[in-house]
Amino acid sequence: MSGQITISIWLFLFFILVFAIALLDRILIPSTRWFLRRRINAVIEEIGTRLDIEMRPFQLTKRQVLIDRLCYDPKVIKTIKSYAKENDMPIEMVQKKVISYAKEIVPSFNAYFYFRIGYWIAKKIARLLYRVRVGLFENDQYKNIDPDSTVVFIMNHRSNIDYILVSFLAAERTTLSYAVGEWAKIWPLHMLFRFMGAFFVRRNSGNALYRRVLERYIHMATQQGVCQAVFLEGGLSKDGKLQKPRLGLIDYMLRSFDPKKDQDIIFIPVGINYDRTIEDRSLLRSLNSDVKKRSLWFIFKTSIFFILRNFTQMLLSRWHRFGYACVNFGNPISTIAYSKKHEIVFKNLPRKQRFPEIKKLCDTLINKISAVVPIVPVSIVSQFFLENLDKELTFLDIENGCGSILQKIKIKGAPVIETAHSTRKHAISEAISLMLLRDMIKEADGLFTCNDTEIRLLQYYANTLNQWL
Numbered sequence: 001m002s003g004q005i006t007i008s009i010w011l012f013l014f015f016i017l018v019f020a021i022a023l024l025d026r027i028l029i030p031s032t033r034w035f036l037r038r039r040i041n042a043v044i045e046e047i048g049t050r051l052d053i054e055m056r057p058f059q060l061t062k063r064q065v066l067i068d069r070l071c072y073d074p075k076v077i078k079t080i081k082s083y084a085k086e087n088d089m090p091i092e093m094v095q096k097k098v099i100s101y102a103k104e105i106v107p108s109f110n111a112y113f114y115f116r117i118g119y120w121i122a123k124k125i126a127r128l129l130y131r132v133r134v135g136l137f138e139n140d141q142y143k144n145i146d147p148d149s150t151v152v153f154i155m156n157h158r159s160n161i162d163y164i165l166v167s168f169l170a171a172e173r174t175t176l177s178y179a180v181g182e183w184a185k186i187w188p189l190h191m192l193f194r195f196m197g198a199f200f201v202r203r204n205s206g207n208a209l210y211r212r213v214l215e216r217y218i219h220m221a222t223q224q225g226v227c228q229a230v231f232l233e234g235g236l237s238k239d240g241k242l243q244k245p246r247l248g249l250i251d252y253m254l255r256s257f258d259p260k261k262d263q264d265i266i267f268i269p270v271g272i273n274y275d276r277t278i279e280d281r282s283l284l285r286s287l288n289s290d291v292k293k294r295s296l297w298f299i300f301k302t303s304i305f306f307i308l309r310n311f312t313q314m315l316l317s318r319w320h321r322f323g324y325a326c327v328n329f330g331n332p333i334s335t336i337a338y339s340k341k342h343e344i345v346f347k348n349l350p351r352k353q354r355f356p357e358i359k360k361l362c363d364t365l366i367n368k369i370s371a372v373v374p375i376v377p378v379s380i381v382s383q384f385f386l387e388n389l390d391k392e393l394t395f396l397d398i399e400n401g402c403g404s405i406l407q408k409i410k411i412k413g414a415p416v417i418e419t420a421h422s423t424r425k426h427a428i429s430e431a432i433s434l435m436l437l438r439d440m441i442k443e444a445d446g447l448f449t450c451n452d453t454e455i456r457l458l459q460y461y462a463n464t465l466n467q468w469l
Contacts, residue, residue, distance in 0.1 A: 054147065055175055058224035059109045059197065067102045070217055071095070079212040094209070101213040107177065109197040114175060118196050122168035129161070130274065130325030133417050134169055135374065145332060149264040150225045152253070154365050156242055156270075156373055157231035159277045161325070166229060166270065167196065169327055176229040177221060179249060201249075203234065218252040222265065229270075232366055238283040240463035242370050245362035247355065254346040254361075255354060259339040267365055269330035271373035271415065273464060275323025275434060284456050323434050326374035326417045333368065370467060375416045377431035380405055383462040383469070385441060385450045392447040395432070402428050409468035 058066075070076065076098060084094045126132050145151060153176065155166065163178060170176055178198040190200075199217065202210060221228065234246030253265060277283070285291055313319035339345065344357055384401040385393075393401075403424065410416060432448065435441045440454045450458065 055111065056225045056227075058221060058226055059175065059177075060111070063106055063108045066106050066220075067099070070102045070106065070213065070220065071098050073216045073220075076212055076216050079209060083209045097209060098213055101210050102217070105199050105201075105214055105217050107197050107199050108194040109175075109177075110195040111175075113195040114197065118192070119168065122164045126161070126165050126168050126325065129322050130165075131321060131323065132165070132169070133324055133326045133374075135326065135328050135415065135417060145266055146264055148225065149266050150222050151227045151266045151268060151332075152222075153227075153229040153268050153270050154232050154369060155229060156272055156369050157233050157236050158272045158274060159236070159279055161274070161278065162231070162272055163198075165272065165325055165327060170229075174227045177226050178229050179231075181235075215252045215255075218249060219256055222253045223262070225263065232362060232369065236279065236283055238287050240460040241466065242366060242373070245359075245366045247358050247362055250362055250365075251355065251358045254335065254358065256347050257335065257339075258345060258347045259336045260345075265335040267333040267335070269333070269365060269368035269372055271328040271330070271369055271371075272326070273374040273376050273379070274325050275376050275378040275431065276438070277460075278322070280457060280460055284460060320434070320437070323378060323430065324374075324376050324417060326376055328372040328374050328415050330368055330372040333365070338364075371413075372415055373464060375409065375414050375464060375468070377402075377427045378434060379461045379464040381428060381431045381435065382440070382458040383465050385448075386455070386458055386462050389450050389455075392449055394447060395429070398432065398448065399425055399428055405465070405469075409465060412468050414465075414468040 080091060080094045080098060083089070084091045087094075151174065153166070153170070155162065163180070167176055167178075175197060178193075178196075179201045180193055180198045181201060181203050193200075199221075201214065205211065230249050232245045232250075233243040234248075235243070237243055256262075257265065310319060338361065342357075342360075346354060346357065349357060380402045381398065383405055384398060388397075388401070391397075406416060406424070432441070436443060438454075438457075439451055440457055442449050442451050
């Protein structure tokens with residue numbers, strides 16, 4: 001009984017490995033899951049008491065359950081059969097495609113990450129880069145919305161910072177589910193976006209099977225009351241003007257909408273603007289089809305250099321924020337009220353009749369967005385310099401000229417952002433400093449002139465004022 005057994009070292013290591021796996025599987029992983037679930041539930045209970053628009057059960061459902069529900073949706077099953085027949089493919093192979101599409105689209109919302117990590121990151125980045133301002137929104141507007149309705153924030157798309165800025169500003173009232181493009185699939189960004197409740201969209205995809213899966217996911221989320229954020233232009237504005245609305249996502253939300261039976265869908269127009277859009281020069285460059293497309297390595301290298309340069313300036317106390325980042329929230333628009341007014345039932349309209357009606361609604365929404373896009377100091381100063389291209393201007397000239405522009409657009413109801421902490425003179429002075437740093441204008445002996453090589457950049461920022469002038 002007291003003898004010894006000798007085993008080989010590889011067998012001993014194998015037993016150690018089996019023991020470690022058993023320890024993880026039976027003790028450590030379950031206890032870790034229990035601890036995390038407890039923290040998440042505590043966050044959900046705490047946040048739920050102060051959100052104006054509550055989190056929906058759909059958002060808290062396990063991701064695999066949502067994927068299964070999406071894959072076995074009756075309309076998806078019907079499309080699978082027709083797709084298999086048209087393309088002479090086995091149904092099992094088409095189902096695998098659908099499962100891969102569903103896994104790509106469906107988010108993995110994590111309340112703890114959203115409110116404890118994502119919110120903190122968004123807040124720090126937004127306030128580090130910009131002076132954040134919010135306007136044209138009364139707190140009671142949220143509280144007056146029917147709690148059973150689905151709220152959809154309809155926004156212009158100025159910068160990729162939009163995701164961060166609006167998520168930060170809305171986090172005190174609701175959670176947002178974004179549609180993000182292929183660019184967000186880069187590791188590790190895709191995991192962060194999934195945890196924040198974003199769903200991935202292949203823009204301009206002509207694949208009927210994929211479009212059906214995407215349509216049914218958006219329908220499911222809308223029917224379950226998930227608060228969503230939609231960039232109505234579909235992509236970033238390349239010239240600073242609002243683009244024509246893209247109809248796809250709105251059509252997916254409304255093609256089965258019956259105002260007599262379904263819960264209301266409330267559209268809230270959101271206007272966003274910046275004194276400095278980080279991607280502005282790249283966006284303008286993309287307008288020129290003759291310019292050679294830059295490689296991923298060049299983009300990566302340039303981005304790293306940009307970050308390091310700004311970080312170095314911070315360390316040397318020479319760094320300045322990029323001016324104002326402003327967001328305006330407009331008045332809610334009820335789909336039920338809109339349907340009654342225009343005597344439309346989107347569910348009953350065939351595609352050829354429905355799309356023109358969807359376009360009318362989207363045109364109305366884009367006009368509402370346009371009416372609340374904030375007017376920031378750099379836009380006003382840019383407009384004044386474009387009106388005086390060949391002149392040498394003193395600071396007093398600029399101040400008086402900008403004051404004249406402000407007076408014109410205010411009469412027409414333009415949403416000019418004004419702060420109690422800075423006078424007009426100070427705001428114009430900061431805008432001029434920012435534009436000098438970026439070589440948009442030049443200064444010599446106290447006289448300011450337009451930089452002829454940056455006229456397109458000046459136009460990009462001045463285009464915000466077009467409708468008001």
